[in-house]
Amino acid sequence: MRGLVLLLLMLPQWAMAGSVVANRTLPAGTVIAAGDVSLVDDQPGGVEDIAQVVGQQLRVMVYQGRRIDPSTLTAPTLVGRNQIVTIAYEKATLRIEAEGRALSAGSAGQIIRVMNNASRVTVSGRVAPDGTVIVQQN
Structure with missing residues (x-):
């Protein structure tokens, strides 16, 4: 049993990358500003860098606290x-x-x-x- 625990501890740990989420409800067509989004660690997946989202336009509505998926973004x-x-x-x-x-x-x-x-x-x-x-x- 100890060998199994030691083996699990030696395995590489996956970094829990954060995800960009909406600070408020963003309607479709909104061009995202820096104040509209934040980085949250507890929602993996989606866009992991705020700089990739700022200046992009939303194709669909994103509710407050929901992560922003790359497929919902387009050039303004x-x-x-x-x-x-x-x-x-x-x-x-x-x-x-x-x-x-x-x-x-x-x-x-x-x-x-x-x-x-x-x-x-x-x-x-x-x-x-x-x-x-x-x-x-x-």
Whole structure:
């Protein structure tokens, strides 16, 4: 019996990593701030670092005290559907801008369709981190 106890004590111990939980009820679509979450040791699983969660957007509602699962997070939406955006075409030192209406929502780096308000032509472009839509030459 003592041999069994000694053997169990010599086995590597698994570190009980904490989990990021919500400090308050967070509705879907919330962009998580540092004050919205905390690290708790008694709920293993989920995201283990607050820095991975802050700035991300929730796809579903998370109740107070519940852990935040990585599958519930997405990059924050910068451009909403039907939002008026700036369409920009860039080549070398040339930059042409126009006003357009986003036909779908998008995060930074995603390609969305935008309708030019002046010409009513639909173009596709990549959402920039500042919310402008950069159109590429075909």
